[in-house]
Amino acid sequence: MSVAQWGGASAIFLASAVEWVEAFTIVLAVALTIGWRRATGAAAAGLAVVALLIVLTGAGLEAAQADIARIRAAIGIFLLLFGLRWYVKAIRRYSGRTALHDEAREFAETCEQLERAEGRAAWVVAFKGVLLEGLEVWLLVVALGHTLSYAAAAGSAAASLAAVIVAGLALRTPLTRVPENTLKYLVACAILSFGSFWGLGGLAGEQAVWPLGDVTLLLLFAAYAVAGRIIAWRSRAAGSAAAGAQA
Amino acid sequence: MALACGRLGGGGGAGVSKLLQLIFGDLRNVTSVAVALLAAYGVSRLVPGAAGAALALLLIGAAALQAI
Numbered sequence: 001m002s003v004a005q006w007g008g009a010s011a012i013f014l015a016s017a018v019e020w021v022e023a024f025t026i027v028l029a030v031a032l033t034i035g036w037r038r039a040t041g042a043a044a045a046g047l048a049v050v051a052l053l054i055v056l057t058g059a060g061l062e063a064a065q066a067d068i069a070r071i072r073a074a075i076g077i078f079l080l081l082f083g084l085r086w087y088v089k090a091i092r093r094y095s096g097r098t099a100l101h102d103e104a105r106e107f108a109e110t111c112e113q114l115e116r117a118e119g120r121a122a123w124v125v126a127f128k129g130v131l132l133e134g135l136e137v138w139l140l141v142v143a144l145g146h147t148l149s150y151a152a153a154a155g156s157a158a159a160s161l162a163a164v165i166v167a168g169l170a171l172r173t174p175l176t177r178v179p180e181n182t183l184k185y186l187v188a189c190a191i192l193s194f195g196s197f198w199g200l201g202g203l204a205g206e207q208a209v210w211p212l213g214d215v216t217l218l219l220l221f222a223a224y225a226v227a228g229r230i231i232a233w234r235s236r237a238a239g240s241a242a243a244g245a246q247a
Numbered sequence: 248m249a250l251a252c253g254r255l256g257g258g259g260g261a262g263v264s265k266l267l268q269l270i271f272g273d274l275r276n277v278t279s280v281a282v283a284l285l286a287a288y289g290v291s292r293l294v295p296g297a298a299g300a301a302l303a304l305l306l307i308g309a310a311a312l313q314a315i
Contacts, residue, residue, distance in 0.1 A: 082270065087310050234315075
């Protein structure tokens with residue numbers, strides 16, 4: 001496998017894991033309210049919609065005979081939009097400007113909301129939760145599936161789902177020990193790297209703007225990873241200085 | 248998660264808007280990417296080898312502005 005293929009498969013697996021953990025937390029909370037049978041039914045319905053989307057999109061991409069440079073540019077721009085959003089969020093969490101995602105708190109809040117809801121509404125929460133987290137996975141499979149093969153990309157997301165389900169069912173508690181922000185940050189750096197490589201390469205010619213080829217992906221990843229941590233560190237220091245001046 | 252739990256009910260229009268935001272982020276995010284790409288494309292017309300570095304620097308700068 002090439003650098004791009006390894007990067008794509010790893011990014012899909014890790015990013016999917018983050019989304020599946022969030023979905024699992026919702027389903028767990030709903031299961032404790034309306035029972036495992038109905039909660040898993042709702043989750044399965046949500047997953048079925050996501051699976052259908054993945055299959056339909058895959059068939060559509062196979063059928064499309066568009067110019068490869070245009071496809072790369074479009075996917076690259078989409079990845080930049082998606083990646084920059086995750087990158088900024090992760091930096092803000094590292095710098096303390098946004099609270100770290102807390103699965104235990106989310107779980108408690110969901111349970112509290114569900115206590116006031118009827119069984120049907122709880123089913124909808126599980127369905128929508130899995131569907132929405134699954135939609136992000138679908139977007140990543142569509143975008144990054146281009147690096148390896150569409151089937152391998154979907155397989156990577158499915159393997160990630162299986163890993164989260166096994167871990168979640170073994171523990172039967174929210175998966176609080178997953179270093180979610182670190183995973184999101186690394187995935188954001190990978191997505192930004194692919195987005196930069198394909199977005200600009202598709203628009204201006206890959207060989208002209210990226211003369212080093214696939215190796216550039218590693219350099220871009222390192223640059224985004226280091227720069228993001230510096231931004232977070234400076235942001236945290238600025239926040240501390242402002243707080244100190246006020247005290 | 249917040250999206251899933253925050254809507255035991257919820258209109259379709261709001262749902263589409265949230266879905267678009269889920270995919271593309273807010274206006275600042277879209278503007279940042281558009282400006283960075285356009286500027287890098289401009290650089291690629293003059294000095295192709297520097298366009299990639301320009302794009303990375305612009306995106307890092309945009310992230311810094313949004314994060315701080």
